[in-house]
Amino acid sequence: MKNFLVITPLLWLILSVGQCALAAPCPVGQNLIALPNPGTWTATASSVHLTSGPDNTIDNRTNTAWHAAAPTAWPQNLTVDMGSVMNIGGIQVFPFPYDLGMVNGYQIWTSTDGSTYTLQTTGNLPIPTANNYEAFFIEFPAEVSARYYRFVATSGHADYVVVSEVNPMVCAASDPAPTTPVFAPGTCPQYELNTGYNKTADTKVDPNLKQYDERWLVTRIPQYTTDTAAALANVNNWQRAVVSGDVTGNVAGSGSGNWYDSPYGNAEWITQSIDGKNETTANVDNPADDVDYLFRLDFNINVTDPNLVGILSPLNLGLFADNTVWDVLVNGTSLRVAGDPNLPTSGANTSRDNVYTYLGYVEGNHFDLNVPSSLLVPGDNSIVVHLKSGNPFLGFLMQTYSDPTCGAVDYGDLPDTYSTLDASSGPYHVTSETLRLGAANTEVDSDGQPSVDAAADDTNGTDDDDGVTFYSVSGGGVYADAQVVNDTGADAYVCAWLDRWTDGGGGTAALDDTFDPGDIATSPAQVCQAVADNSGGTTTVTFSWSGLPAVSGDTYLRFRVCSTQSECEDPVGFAANGEVEDYRVAFDFAPTAVTLGGFEMEAQAVQDYLNELGVDRLGRAELLALIQALAPNRPVSESDDNASLIAHLRASLDPDNDGQVAVLRWDTLEERGTIGFYVHRREEAKSDWIQVNDDMLPGLITAPMGGRYMLADPEARSGGVYQYHLIEQEAAGTTRSYGPFTLKMP
Known part of the structure; x- marks a missing residue:
């Protein structure tokens, strides 16, 4: 918590009452x-x-x-x-x-x-x-x-x-009691900021016991105090607050001294004495005779990185008082001076009636305190509430209005040459349910966890790198679909990098083992794409990389999603929300066949297939590669723009002009030793098999979610019934056949 100034003169006096001591045995700051x-x-x-x-x-x-x-x-x-x-x-x-x-x-x-x-x-x-x-x-x-x-x-x-x-x-410097609340990544005490809360029983303290509050402290400060921060700096001693519950009483010439029972099952009224009585004897309706007290709560945010203070969000508290909350200090900073609309903004307003009178008597009169995360710090923190109270009782209740959440911290797990560890400025995000890749991120990471297979942060039995699917289409290249959940109410940004390999000789790939500007996608030719709010649904964002050497080996990819583009447009550093997912994708010469996950066929509208390919986002080179794969003999001109090339593609996919094309899709659960795939077709009534793709569909890289492939067959005519065989070409020179699969074109 913020250091306090304690003045220690040469002489010391024994304290007899309250805060009248002129000496203190503690060092400055305690x-x-x-x-x-x-x-x-x-x-x-x-x-x-x-x-x-x-x-x-x-x-x-x-x-x-x-x-x-x-x-x-x-x-x-x-x-x-x-x-x-x-x-x-x-x-x-x-x-x-x-x-x-x-x-x-x-x-x-x-x-x-x-x-x-x-x-x-x-x-x-x-x-x-x-x-x-x-x-x-x-x-x-x-x-x-x-x-x-x-x-x-x-x-x-x-x-x-x-x-x-x-x-x-x-x-x-802060409350050493073992019940002091501690917030940490993934660990968020729900009610421990409340007054009168019993953590062990998970309920409010029985007020009939008149016992100490487990967390709150209280002290008296000079009457008529208006500068709370200055008064706090001169405090020497703090007593344990007492869980009083509702108190009733009658002092001649005063009000009833009664406030409502706590309406909450996890918060109770606290005060400074056994029965909440204070020493003022003036009428309760005369604010000039108020007495002043500070209630203090210490808590710890167990992180060392200032960026990670944001794990505690939101901190929304409801304050009730007999009689008035005059000011609230967060780590020594006055919210009254900062202009909180619920607190007086002028030092001349010494009367509690200028704020709220009998604040605790009516539910609607509570002071709604939203603690700015900018005032919180790693380690010890404090909230100090300044109350002004009239005769004859002093009471305070604070309830956590919105359950605080303590987001986990998500790190990457690529080899550290890609900057994964915190010491290497690796990427890290405060996770939340409102912005993520794929399913919920349930990991709680303390640092990056470099590993060759990019799977080391799977620490709780759940594969959190589940938001990206990799696949190949005719024409080569690597495609990745990022599944973005954005429930933030604003645009988010998903960014991607692939370590482009070079031909290392002998049919193997060579990597530079880092991400550089050339590792962004070919299409779109930018590192990040915007994703509009989808109310917790899923938006598919496609990245593709083309012009890659046709060799085998390993490569690595990193994907980040966050609300502020500048926080995740680099593959390193901090982002206040979102997630990072790292992947290794690889060709492997081991002679183990592919494990086929599924094979599907359908007659699809040509335009829908083009939309699925994302042709409107492809560059000229990628469009030409697709045309070459689908219709190698189709004439194209150097003067053809992208729109013309897409028209060529549409015509190549639909030679009979029926508006549809046969599309084959399959996915693999595992690939080792797979070079690529051919597809053979025959009409059901004929015996001759015809190879659909002249060029091998390159085998894709193993990814944590498997590989996904698709191939269009423009020669399948309307009304025809066709059988297909999927042929896997292995590195050892052998092949494996899957099928046949039957498709009837409408």
């Missing part, structure tokens, strides 16, 4: 924070009245107490064993609302071994003002190491000793 009992401490006492034993002083409840034997014989002492040595800088003492049991004179002793004790301080406690039974802070001149601390009552305001809680205080 405060004294009361620790709750984690459940392992034990307590003993010099005497006990009836059953009000010493364990009541460490049960984290303010409605139980240690009662020494009555009438009291002075002194009386309470000793707490914390189980291990720790540094402490003071003691928090919670009085019990029984005036005859108020301690006056005290001593504080500490020990590391339980035998030898050292006196740390002495002093006097006053009788609480106007029944305001909030905590007293007793500071040491310096931090000390102790396992045991002893509170000795040397005198009282009457003949009894009754004390509710006696807790150690430690110097810390």
Whole structure:
């Protein structure tokens, strides 16, 4: 959390009440924070009245107490064993609302071994003002190491000793209690920012217990404070807030002091004392007599990269108060000064009535707090709420209105020559359901995971690289269909790179093992394509690479999708949303046949087939290659533009002008040792097989989702019945045949 300024003069004084200390034992940037009992401490006492034993002083409840034997014989002492040595800088003492049991004179002793004790301080406690039974802070001149601390009552305001809680205080920049919420990639405490929330039971705390809040702290600041940040800088001590629930009461000349029961199952009212009473005695309708308190919540965002603070989103909180939220500080920054419309913007507006009166009384009057992610930081964070309260009660409730989400962080898994590791500026995205490739990304990555097969980030049994399908069409080249889910309400951008190979000799491919500007797609000749919002549906975006040497080997591809093009138009670096998917695709000379996933045939409208090929996005060279594959003897002119070439394609696909063409599609689950495919056709009533494609359809590269192929047969006529054989050509010189498959043209 943000550092606080603590002024330490040469002289120190023992604190008797509230925030009046002139000295502090803590280093600059730290405060004294009361620790709750984690459940392992034990307590003993010099005497006990009836059953009000010493364990009541460490049960984290303010409605139980240690009662020494009555009438009291002075002194009386309470000793707490914390189980291990720790540094402490003071003691928090919670009085019990029984005036005859108020301690006056005290001593504080500490020990590391339980035998030898050292006196740390002495002093006097006053009788609480106007029944305001909030905590007293007793500071040491310096931090000390102790396992045991002893509170000795040397005198009282009457003949009894009754004390509710006696807790150690430690110097810390943020709350060291083990219940402090921690947010991390993929791990998002749902209700742990709420007041009065019991994490173990996953419900609100029973307010009848009057126990400490597990996370919230509270402290008193000077009356009439308008500059919250300045007041915070001068705070030395924080007590544990108390889960009070609804309180009722009547003080002469005041209002009823009642606010509504919490309507939530996971949030409850908190306050500064056992019953929420504050010391003001003025009428509740006179804001000039308000008292001022700060409620503080510390939480941790467990990342080191400032870019990843955005994993926590959104942070939308509802604040209720008796009486008014004056300001909210996020890591020391005032939202009032920043111009939050729900907070007063002028320092002259000291009256709570200029904001909200009785804010907690009516559901519709809550203060809706949207915490700007720009104010959050890696590691420790704090939210401080400044309340102004009239007579006779102080109450505060905060509820998480929108469940926060903690997106996972997605990294790539190509070999690190392609910049995959964080140390190599590899790509990484804060994932979300609203923008992704393929199915939901369920991985939680801590760094890039380089691997030869580009599959190392499959850590939870789910293949998250599932958003891109690779296939080949007649004419060669590599085609990739990226399936983009965009539910962001705006355009997104999908970007792609393929490490273009060269002929390495001997029929093998050679890579440069990195991505460079020449590795973007041939069509479209750009690194990114825009994808409009599709309301959570799927938009197919096609990239193609042509002009590739007809050799065998391995290559790698990277795909990124995000909302801001500048964040993912490079194959490296951070993107605030979206996903990165890495693939290895390869030819392999191993003599293992293809595993055929499926074979489909249909009569398709010629224009639909052209649209599927994306011919309107192809360049001249690719269009010429398609024409050469489909109709090698068809005359074309150097003067033919792309529109003319597409017309040639249409005519080549539809020689009988019936508007349809036979299209064969098949996909493979695995390819090893496959050079390519031929397709043979015969009419059902004839015995001669005819080869459909003069040029081999190159075998495609293995991809995590398999390969997809399609081939058009312009010679299949309307009304004909045809049989097809798929012939796989293997590197070993052998072939395998699949089929026959029958198609009846309409």
